[in-house]
Amino acid sequence: MIPAVLICDDSNLARKQMARCLPESWQSAIHFAAHGAEALQLIKTNAIDLLFLDLNMPILDGYQVLSALKETQSSIRVIVVSGDVQPEAYERVMQLGAVDFVKKPVDASKIAALLDTVASERKSNPEAKASAQPILQTVEVDAELRDVFQEITNVAMGQAGDLLARLLNVFVKLPIPNVNLIEVSELHMALASVEDESSTSAVCQGFIGGGVSGEALLILTDSSFKDIARLMNYHGKLTHQVELELLMDIANILIGSVLKGLSEQLDMGFSQGHPVVLGQHAAVSELIKANSGRWRKTLAIEISYGIENYNIMCDLLLLFTEDSLKTMKHKVAFLLED
Known part of the structure; x- marks a missing residue:
C-alpha cells in the first residue's frame, strides 16, 4: 500500500526537490504544507504516514510541530530535512x-535508503495505520526566483551556524532569510530590525566570481561583545582593540562559511577581498553611509x-550588484525545472 506523505517546508523549491526524491508511484499520495500550522491541520484531516519536516519556518517551526505530535502520541514517522545541521539541532x-x-x-540516495527502512518497519508492524486517499491541494526577482535564493541561502546559513555552534559550543538560532530586490533608499528599511536604541x-x-559580485556586511550590536568574549574564553578588559578582534573573528566565520x-x-568560486571595518559603536545608518552611493539597486539577502541564552545578535547582509542577477538567475535555472 502506498503511504500518505506530507512534505512541510516554507520553500516551494525545497518541497519540489523533496517530492522528486520520492518514488513515482507515490506522487499521487503527497500532501504539501508551507508551515507547521498548515501541516498540523492537514494531519488532523488526513491519515498521514510519513512527514518530511523542515525546522525553520514561519507561524509554527519544525520543533513546535514535533512537540505537538509528541503530545498527541502520534504514530506518524517524521524525518527532519533541514539546513540547520548543528549537533544540538x-x-x-x-x-x-x-x-x-x-x-x-537533500541526497536522493539517502532518502531512498530511509524509505527502504521505513517500508521494512511498516511490514514488520501489522498494526500500522492504513493510508487514506489524499487530497492534493530588466531582471526582476519574481516570487519563484526569490524562493530559490531563499532556499540556497537557508542551506548556506545552516552550514555557517553549524560552524559557529561547534566553535563556541552553543545553540545558534537560525532565522528565515529575507530576500529582496531593493533601492539604496530602502536599505535603511532592510536594516531596521537591528537599528534600535x-x-x-x-x-x-567584497566578493567576486563568475560574473557575480557584491559585498557582505556583518553588523553586530555592541551589547553582544561581553557574551562573545566570554564564549571565546577572553576574561580581560574589553578594550576597543579587543572588540575589534572579536568583531573580525565573527565576521570571518559567518561571511566565509555562508559564501x-x-x-x-551555485557551482562557482568566490574570491573575497580584505575585510574593512566600517565603524564601531555607531548607528547602522552611519555605518552604511560611506558605501551607499555604490550599492544603488541590489539583491539583498538578510540573515x-x-x-x-546569550545576549548576542548579529545581522549578515549579502548585497549582490544588479549586474549579477542575470548570471545568478542562469545558475539557478536548473533548480526550477520540473
Missing part, C-alpha cells in the same frame, strides 16, 4: 521523536543570527 529533534535527520540539499559595529567584505555554502550550490 539533531539531538533536539531526535528527542522529540524524529526517526532521522537529513541535511539540505543600541549602537552597532560592522565589517564589510562557501552559496558557491558550492539574523542569535545564540540561545
Whole structure:
C-alpha cells in the first residue's frame, strides 16, 4: 500500500526537490504544507504516514510541530530535512521523536535508503495505520526566483551556524532569510530590525566570481561583545582593540562559511577581498553611509543570527550588484525545472 506523505517546508523549491526524491508511484499520495500550522491541520484531516519536516519556518517551526505530535502520541514517522545541521539541532529533534535527520540539499540516495527502512518497519508492524486517499491541494526577482535564493541561502546559513555552534559550543538560532530586490533608499528599511536604541559595529567584505559580485556586511550590536568574549574564553578588559578582534573573528566565520555554502550550490568560486571595518559603536545608518552611493539597486539577502541564552545578535547582509542577477538567475535555472 502506498503511504500518505506530507512534505512541510516554507520553500516551494525545497518541497519540489523533496517530492522528486520520492518514488513515482507515490506522487499521487503527497500532501504539501508551507508551515507547521498548515501541516498540523492537514494531519488532523488526513491519515498521514510519513512527514518530511523542515525546522525553520514561519507561524509554527519544525520543533513546535514535533512537540505537538509528541503530545498527541502520534504514530506518524517524521524525518527532519533541514539546513540547520548543528549537533544540538539533531539531538533536539531526535528527542522529540524524529526517526532521522537529513541535511539540505537533500541526497536522493539517502532518502531512498530511509524509505527502504521505513517500508521494512511498516511490514514488520501489522498494526500500522492504513493510508487514506489524499487530497492534493530588466531582471526582476519574481516570487519563484526569490524562493530559490531563499532556499540556497537557508542551506548556506545552516552550514555557517553549524560552524559557529561547534566553535563556541552553543545553540545558534537560525532565522528565515529575507530576500529582496531593493533601492539604496530602502536599505535603511532592510536594516531596521537591528537599528534600535543600541549602537552597532560592522565589517564589510567584497566578493567576486563568475560574473557575480557584491559585498557582505556583518553588523553586530555592541551589547553582544561581553557574551562573545566570554564564549571565546577572553576574561580581560574589553578594550576597543579587543572588540575589534572579536568583531573580525565573527565576521570571518559567518561571511566565509555562508559564501562557501552559496558557491558550492551555485557551482562557482568566490574570491573575497580584505575585510574593512566600517565603524564601531555607531548607528547602522552611519555605518552604511560611506558605501551607499555604490550599492544603488541590489539583491539583498538578510540573515539574523542569535545564540540561545546569550545576549548576542548579529545581522549578515549579502548585497549582490544588479549586474549579477542575470548570471545568478542562469545558475539557478536548473533548480526550477520540473
